[in-house]
Amino acid sequence: MEKEYIKELRDGDHKAFEKIFITYFKRVKLFICGIIKSEAEAEELAQDVFVRLWTNREAINTNNPIGAYLYTIAKNCAFNYLKHKQVEQTYLGYNPFDNKVPTPEEELYAHEMSLLVEMIVNEMPIQRRRIYILSREKGMSNRDIAEKLGISKKTVENQLSLALQKLRKIILLFLYFFL
Amino acid sequence: MKNYIHELITRYFSKRHNPETEIKIQQWLIDDEFSQEKDKALSQVWEKLSVKNDKAVYQSLKEINAKIGMRSYRSWFIKHTLPRVAAVLIPLLAIAGVWLYQSTHINMIEVVTLAGEQKEIRLPDGSTVWLNACSKINYHEKFSDSLRNVTLTGEAYFSVVRNARKRFEVTTKDITVEVLGTQFNVKAYPDDELVTTTLTIGKVAVQAFEEKYTLRSNQELVYNVANKSAVVQGISDNSTNWRDGSIIFNELTMNQIFKELERRFDVKFNYIGTLLPDDKYSIKFTNKENINQILNVFQDVTSGGFTYTTNGKNIIITIK
Numbered sequence: 001m002e003k004e005y006i007k008e009l010r011d012g013d014h015k016a017f018e019k020i021f022i023t024y025f026k027r028v029k030l031f032i033c034g035i036i037k038s039e040a041e042a043e044e045l046a047q048d049v050f051v052r053l054w055t056n057r058e059a060i061n062t063n064n065p066i067g068a069y070l071y072t073i074a075k076n077c078a079f080n081y082l083k084h085k086q087v088e089q090t091y092l093g094y095n096p097f098d099n100k101v102p103t104p105e106e107e108l109y110a111h112e113m114s115l116l117v118e119m120i121v122n123e124m125p126i127q128r129r130r131i132y133i134l135s136r137e138k139g140m141s142n143r144d145i146a147e148k149l150g151i152s153k154k155t156v157e158n159q160l161s162l163a164l165q166k167l168r169k170i171i172l173l174f175l176y177f178f179l
Numbered sequence: 180m181k182n183y184i185h186e187l188i189t190r191y192f193s194k195r196h197n198p199e200t201e202i203k204i205q206q207w208l209i210d211d212e213f214s215q216e217k218d219k220a221l222s223q224v225w226e227k228l229s230v231k232n233d234k235a236v237y238q239s240l241k242e243i244n245a246k247i248g249m250r251s252y253r254s255w256f257i258k259h260t261l262p263r264v265a266a267v268l269i270p271l272l273a274i275a276g277v278w279l280y281q282s283t284h285i286n287m288i289e290v291v292t293l294a295g296e297q298k299e300i301r302l303p304d305g306s307t308v309w310l311n312a313c314s315k316i317n318y319h320e321k322f323s324d325s326l327r328n329v330t331l332t333g334e335a336y337f338s339v340v341r342n343a344r345k346r347f348e349v350t351t352k353d354i355t356v357e358v359l360g361t362q363f364n365v366k367a368y369p370d371d372e373l374v375t376t377t378l379t380i381g382k383v384a385v386q387a388f389e390e391k392y393t394l395r396s397n398q399e400l401v402y403n404v405a406n407k408s409a410v411v412q413g414i415s416d417n418s419t420n421w422r423d424g425s426i427i428f429n430e431l432t433m434n435q436i437f438k439e440l441e442r443r444f445d446v447k448f449n450y451i452g453t454l455l456p457d458d459k460y461s462i463k464f465t466n467k468e469n470i471n472q473i474l475n476v477f478q479d480v481t482s483g484g485f486t487y488t489t490n491g492k493n494i495i496i497t498i499k
Binding site (some may be wrong): 021034 | 183184186187190191192195196197200201203204205206207208209213218221222224225228230231232233236239240242243246247249299304305324340341342344345423424466467
């Protein structure tokens, strides 16, 4: 079924193009939006993907599923957009990645780990996030944190244990692949 | 490790995150390291996306046909698709009509903080705003195509998602701050004489009275409402730390300090005698001190220049 559409598309059949468009456009747009996190730009880029599909139709391999082909173009479009954005930011003097250190062998996955932890920490309620940061990133003792925030030491311990519970799952997964 | 990268990518896809975190992950994504594992995880995300078509797809189709110089096949459409979709399309059009009608009435959102309160707000474009005490912001439920505008009274810290095609603008009574994407603080309380814009990183433009100023990293612009003059200076201290509960006074008179304390602690000062002269004070409270501890410090600093009695939220200051 799909194979026929691809053949027709390759032969320049616009009807087949519309069919494929209606089946895949939303997926392409959602996928790009998930990567670049901007809906307006995702619409633009998703349209570019299909313009490319149409203009390069003669080069399509009819033996491969069209979904895989669209996935590849969509991914490249999104990645190119991000690369472009990065260059632009560096040019404007705004570069949050300046402090990126080259990763030594033993810290191979540390960067992935810290990104995951950052996402999870950001999802915590404000109080818990504050306590976690004071404890793990600033290295303060539970007693000092309790004093600083004007709460009981017990509360600090409870909040920390809740925070660590969430992180433990991921850290275990991490260790599992290391040891 | 593959599961690990998979976990990172699916979590990233599941929703919006902090703007800074999103930028870091995007940077990691396009890095060539582990590109095979990333590709595998991404293609799994692609497969699992749950997709539901809506009328927007047909609008996009129209746009794309215009781009590739084709028109929809009307005869094909009428013969094959129209009878089947008519039953769906007619109610859909009715809904679209209602939606169009409503979308011309875009709702205005207002967020207000009371004295002693702070709030964290996520804007429609994913930018984040931290609102300090006694402040208010207004913005449209959906930003326009060319501009993201927020109106501010009081103090707020902005972390703006970068979008070069859509300027971000903060309007206050006396100044307007324009950015493409960065982090900055604006303090514009209606009863303060000074309006301060503080920039942590990047670049912003500030329109004050009839002049336009450009700020760079670690600079602030202090605009004096009374005599309409502006000064650009380096940041001597991180005055945007109020978000973690710190209270920082930088070269302020007692009058200005007491105003700030009223906002931060939800108290009201009544004065017996006139407030102290124009001496300026710089002082930091970073340990969650309460109002009494702070007033005691100021008593010491002014060498016992005043005494105070507390009566609920009212504090009577007797100046010696």
